[in-house]
Amino acid sequence: MAEKVLMKGNEAIAEAAIKAGCRYFFGYPITPQNELPEYMSRRLPEVGGVFLQAESEVAASNMVYGAAGAGARVLTSSSSPGISLKMEGISYIAGAELPAVIVNIMRGGPGLGGIQSSQADYFQATKGGGHGDFRLCVLAPSTVQEAVDLTMEAFEIADRYRNPVMVLGDGIIGQMMEPVQFNKEIDPADLPKKEWATDGARGRPRNIINSLALDPQDLENHNLVLKAKYEQMKEQEVRYATYLLDDADRAIVAYGTTARIATSAIEMAREQGIRVGLIRPISLFPFPEKVIAEAANRLDSFLTVEMSLGQMVEDVRLAVNGKKPVFFYGRTAGMVPSPEEILEQIILMGGGGE
Amino acid sequence: MKEEIIMAGFGGQGVMSLGRLLTYAGMKEGDEVSWMPSYGPEMRGGTANCTVIISSKQIPSPLSSQPDAIIVMNLPSLDKFAPCVKRGGAILLNSSLINKEVDRDDVKIIKVPANQIANELGNTKVANMVMLGAYLAHKRIVKLETVKAALQDVFPARRHNLIPINQQALDRGVALLN
Structure with missing residues (x-):
């Protein structure tokens, strides 16, 4: 077992993502999750990753869309009003069947609301959140150690279903410190290759990543494929x-x-x-x-x-x-x-x- | 064993560090620990507080509505938290900055001239460690040696030159009650 370290929830989630082989973070600051991007801005360059503070939440979520499409393990994090802004990209990511992990450290709302702890984004997180018939897999930790474990699992689930996964914490989980252990470390080079990724079509037929389907029958068929994944999650991912x-x-x-x-x-x-x-x-x-x-x-x-x-x-x-x-x-x-x-x-x- | 402690003071008085040090020491001794800061729009001069829980069992709520002890560095903190302290609990107050009598007779009141002692040591910033020393003499929830050793881990390397004076401040706090 690894040594116990005392960490804030936000920092622990960030380190867990790195341990899960995530090397790309795109975000935009907002309390009470700022320690997460701050930690990433320091740690990701150390492991050869990319930290990018985007010009807006919408931009950040579309950068996640791009990185996920290229096959990377990618993370974004925000708090309630910021997640609302990211929902455009999240709906596209779900529609295009891409794996990504989104952390929401919830604060009081609606609107700009306040900065103290809240759980008022349950509907948004679990009923789709953006437009269209889609679901996120949503994991809710109650300790800092569980935040670490669920963040690492979130990347696995995202890859398994090619679907965005949300780690849904409240301000207290983000801000509090508890002892944590990191018992696993994944080298991104060891992850299985994503055959569907748009990472250059040299020597193979091209892959297409898209969420547009103008023929309603095609689009309904696509929605039924998505629904089958959600049904499979209901069988296999209940915790x-x-x-x-x-x-x-x-x-x-x-x-x-x-x-x-x-x-x-x-x-x-x-x-x-x-x-x-x-x-x-x-x-x-x-x-x-x-x-x-x-x-x-x-x-x-x-x-x-x-x-x-x-x-x-x-x-x-x-x-x-x-x-x-x-x-x-x-x-x-x-x-x-x-x-x-x-x-x-x-x-x-x-x-x-x- | 379960101890819930709230520490509070002006921003800059080191209450967050005090809490982290105690939490870290608890972890090193194999206890369950949690540290929860207030995170309002605080700044230097405003009030700040954190809740530390040290327990032999898994910690349910990381918040405390009835702490076993409070460590208060200034008057607004005393006024805010004194009414919450559990009957039979303790109030450790910084008597250098608080000269108000506490109107509770069901808790132990421990007056610590923390700033005065810190100034005698030559650095007013170690007042928080004087308070912690006094708290540890009141309740040996963790060993003094563990706390002293934990300074190495909690302080960034560039601040390690300040470890001896922090250790002296801890000793002076302990000595007040012995």
């Missing part, structure tokens, strides 16, 4: 964790930092004899609907807690499918729910909730 669920009569569903705060609340509730457990989605798309649907057969009620006014709760309700009540508690715009507030809600669940 979640549970805590104290076995003897529980009720459960909290929460992701990212909120899941950790909910864990503190669960420990307080357990001291009072309340049998509450946690389901923590790690992949937000594909959503871990089966584990929630199964839990709905056994548990009395669910409480979704988010740093938003209620986004993931819709997916929880779809998974529970009316079998049991699903309550919601959220703080938003940079306000963070406290364990005490969540504990109050846990107690209310037993009494019939809202």
Whole structure:
């Protein structure tokens, strides 16, 4: 095992990308993810990579499109308003079936919003985000070590499906420091060659990367190919964790930092004899609907807690499918729910909730 | 074992470094640790704070609504965080800059003339290390030796000339309580 080092989430994600063989970063600054590009600007030249601060987010995401098309492992990162700007390129990347990794360290919105931690971009991240019928694979870490592990996996998943993958963190994940280990290091030269890449057609038929298809039948066929990939992700890429669920009569569903705060609340509730457990989605798309649907057969009620006014709760309700009540508690715009507030809600669940 | 500490002060008083050093030392001793900074639009002269948690178990929330201890370097920080401290916890305050009585009788109040001691040592910037020394004497959450050794890792190489004076400041803080 590698030695533990103490790193900020933003820096750890950057180093994880380098360890995953990423040598290209295109971005534009925005709080609270600035340590990520800052780290890349220092580290990428050391490993023969390219760091480029673009003139805008739109430009950066189209540079990612270009690098991904040429077959490179490529990263961009931003925070909420910046991700909105990048969505044009992200839709093109998804349409052209290219692998790329996008990090969103969420802040309060809408609009320019604020700079404190938020989870209000769940809809944007998991329901496509840009125009057209497409999905990102979305991974949501709750510790700095998990941010490292998921970032490295994100590159693998992106290559496997030729689809953009988003690492969705909140401001707290980006800013906090925790010990991390990097147990793997990939040399980009060892990665399998991407036969579809537009890297010069000498000696082979030309490859074309494009997201334009003017014949609607062709375009529908293409969309069905994309849909088949998303269905395959639902079979193979679901990730979640549970805590104290076995003897529980009720459960909290929460992701990212909120899941950790909910864990503190669960420990307080357990001291009072309340049998509450946690389901923590790690992949937000594909959503871990089966584990929630199964839990709905056994548990009395669910409480979704988010740093938003209620986004993931819709997916929880779809998974529970009316079998049991699903309550919601959220703080938003940079306000963070406290364990005490969540504990109050846990107690209310037993009494019939809202 | 689980200890939640909030350290707070003016930007430039070294509360972030103080937190990082303690966090690093906890990691070196094999504990679970987390360090969470406030990251508002702070600047030199504004207020800054960070939350450090050191635990023998995995850390759920990295935030603390009821810290076991606070280390406060200036008056606004004392006013902000004194009401949150857990009953039976501790308030370590920089008495060189704070001459206000704390109206709580359910916590331990430890007054540390941190700037005065730092000035005696010849560098006002080591006031944060005096506070940390006093905290470690209050609660030996990590060994003093581990903290002293961690200075090597936390300080960039160009600042290693400042390690001896930081170590002296830690010792002076410890001595206040012994």
